[in-house]
Amino acid sequence: MSAVSDTKAEPMIEARGIHKYFGGSHVLRGIDATIARGEVAALMGSSGSGKSTFLRCLNRIEEPSQGDVLIEGTVITDLRTDVNRVRADIGMVFQEYNLFPHMTVLENVALGLIYVRRRPRSEAQETAADALKRVGLADHVTKHPQQLSGGQQQRVAIARSLAMRPKAILFDEPTSALDPEMVNEVLEVMRTLAEEGMTMVVVSHEIGFLRKAADQLIMLDAGQVVERGPTARVLDEPEHERTREFLRAIR
Amino acid sequence: MRQELIKSRPIPLILMFLVGLGYLLAAPATSGIGIAFDITATVAVFVAFLFLFVPVQIDKGAPLWLQNLSALALLVLATAAFFRWADGDWGRLGYLFFNVEVMSRPGAMARMLSGLWIAVQVFLFSLVLSTLLGMFMAVVRSIVNDALLNFFIDAYVDVFRAVPPIVLLLVTYSALPYSGIVLSPFATGVVALTLIEGAYLTEVFRSGIEAIHRNQVLSARSIGLTAWQAMRLVVLPQSVRIVLPDYSNRLIGLMKRTAETSVIAIAEILKVAQDLQSQFVNATPLVVGALLYMVVLFPMTRFVSRLEKSRPRQ
Structure with missing residues (x-):
């Protein structure tokens, strides 16, 4: 967590000219992005702008049609890359939580440690319990996801990523499926992570949260970057007409 | 009046069952006007029995054993009627299909x-x-x-x-x-x-x-x-x-x-x-x-x- 300054030269995540075609439609049209170690980058844009698809290209849950993704300077969009290793190092939190309903909360969080990191079961469960404590769910380890509220389930999903000690975590609209009163408990956990120096890429329209936590804001439209810059600058003095329109619409 | 109709009456039901069973087990009439009477009487047995049977089944207050027992009674009556009217060779059937020997x-x-x-x-x-x-x-x-x-x-x-x-x-x-x-x-x-x-x-x-x-x-x-x-x-x-x-x-x-x-x-x-x-x-x-x-x-x-x-x- 303190190694922010010494390896600054290499960005944590770098995307170069990412294109994505779904059948005939050209969803991503050459997107570049650089996210430094410990930085929080936000992706914004209306639905269909390609923000989720771009996010998913970063850990190759979606395969980019063209272009490269680099993690700590290493190209991962390569046939020889062990994609499972890459994904183990980059956490992902989904809009719909996507917890495993047939497992307890603890088993959900320990699964990757046991089968990907090959940790002994007892050690994995300890680590999982620690991660759950960090998101404030130490009392719910033996429950099943269905017994938890949406906000609690999303925090379990964050713990599931966190337990793997990832280099970065990708958040795909983590609060969009939540009831309004549960949004804050999730954003609170995310802000703490940001303060602790976790590299994060967040698709979110929670302006208040982004203003406090995000260093960089990237505005996408029709598969292209229309504007990017420090969060406050983009929010307060948007240069592009499309950004202004969008910000007006979501406020 | 309606309340009266759906009230369960166990004693008449039991009496009706015994009378009906008694009639069905008695030797059947075989010819002429006797058959017409026999059919009428058999139908009457069932109508009368069902008239008492149905209230027992729908009355939520009726005890479960009574409901089960009366259903069994209906089955017994139906079986009795079947054997009374069917022209079967029961001995041969038993010998060919249910032969313990x-x-x-x-x-x-x-x-x-x-x-x-x-x-x-x-x-x-x-x-x-x-x-x-x-x-x-x-x-x-x-x-x-x-x-x-x-x-x-x-x-x-x-x-x-x-x-x-x-x-x-x-x-x-x-x-x-x-x-x-x-x-x-x-x-x-x-x-x-x-x-x-x-x-x-x-x-x-x-x-x-x-x-x-x-x-x-x-x-x-x-x-x-x-x-x-x-x-x-x-x-x-x-x-x-x-x-x-x-x-x-x-x-x-x-x-x-x-x-x-x-x-x-x-x-x-x-x-x-x-x-x-x-x-x-x-x-x-x-x-x-x-x-x-x-x-x-x-x-x-x-x-x-x-x-x-x-x-x-x-």
């Missing part, structure tokens, strides 16, 4: 039971093999998802679902020896049933796998699990719960289908029963065979309907 001849029951054991063996072997086959096909289809491979799997499923088991049994049994493959009837039966059952189970497991939302796989893969691990640890445990009722129904069908292996001389229940039938010139072994199937299948069907009630929601 025939079944107590030396070796008869022992052979029937060995038939049961063989049927259960055919069932268990086909069950295990077809489950493995169906699960394997469905999993491969989902994970590899290669167009050519999918075509072959779908072709296998379509072909073997379109062949009646008894036809496949006869064809494999008579054709295999010419290909140089010599299998015992038992092995041939197991292979044929496995192929057919495997095709159905491929579909059962495939539907279970497809019922799991794509996001579950995405989520599993995003942790770094391989496709196989995601299938084994995340998808299949959920799929199996979903398909359990369908699967168990197939299982019951498979047990019944073991009877068809009798056509290739596997000495299972039906084959043994038919052999005994011609040997003794008596159909009782068939009835005993039917009972043996029920002994196995009744607990299975009970178990399955319990499973269906506890089908997981979501």
